[in-house]
Amino acid sequence: MSERFESWSDVVGLDLKRYGTTADADEIRDTAVAQPLLVGAGLAATAALFGDLSAAPESVDAVAGHSVGELVAAGVAGVLRPEDALALVAERGRAMADAAAQTATGMTAVLGGDRAEVLAAIESHGLTPANDNGSGQIVAAGTLEQLAALAADPPARTRLRPLSVAGAFHTHHMAPAEERVARLAKAISPADPRTRLLSVRDGAVVAGGAEYLDRLVAQISAPVRWDAVTETLAGLGVTALIELPPAGTLTGLAKRALPGVERLAVKTPEDLDRARELVAEHAGTSAPEPEGRS
16 A cells, blocks of 8 residues: 555655645645545545455445545546546646635535525525535535625525635636646546446436546536435435545435435544445445436
8 A cells, every 4th residue: 555655646746645644734735735635545445445446346336426536436436547536636636726826715614594595695695506415515605705795694594614625616716727627638548437427517327437537527617416416326226325535524414315324434444344344235236227317
């Protein structure tokens, strides 16, 4: 594993081992550092869980990633080689950091309230529902002035929580970053998924590697629809969900959105044995792909 991280560090131009073990919170808060570190951690956990990344698609019935996690999902499904996923995320992180520096923007989680009222309030202030996570959680994104106006006039029965992020990700503010990553993506030859691979654009099961890569790039400036992914997972009849590190958020959302589904957040190496048990117990139990998905 140490040799793998050294190789991956060369790809992204960062010391992933140091950033993942001894760096302080301020160092890894930088988008250009955080994104490669997240993808590296997810791919490493997958390799540790299955013994090798190439074995993962044969053992899972569906895979999805939230935001930058889509690059991990692409690696798990066999669409991208780890080196390609890391090259993309390194450029993605740098480009999004540069885009965020152009305008003072941010993101605020809106918790609770009536969904329609929340979306209407976000729109009325010129904001974007950048993450629709389901389970009563929608993240508004835009300029700091727009977010301040929302905070002064919040939707009824909601709690607002500003997020510690560098900018308004998954909005039009990230268009310059999308353009940069798209140029790099043209040099990559993706493979078709070897297991069901869900897109956070709309929850669709994507059958083609080229289409998924296009969607992944476009998602940089488009809202994340995790609520739609959750709906697809429910339709597939999933019985267990394993969240790769850094884990906890998505399994927390699934507690409400996917009742009865066994959940595991892999946070430490000690969680890997239980994850292997879940794979052995639940793999192959989901239903065929829902009609109308492609």
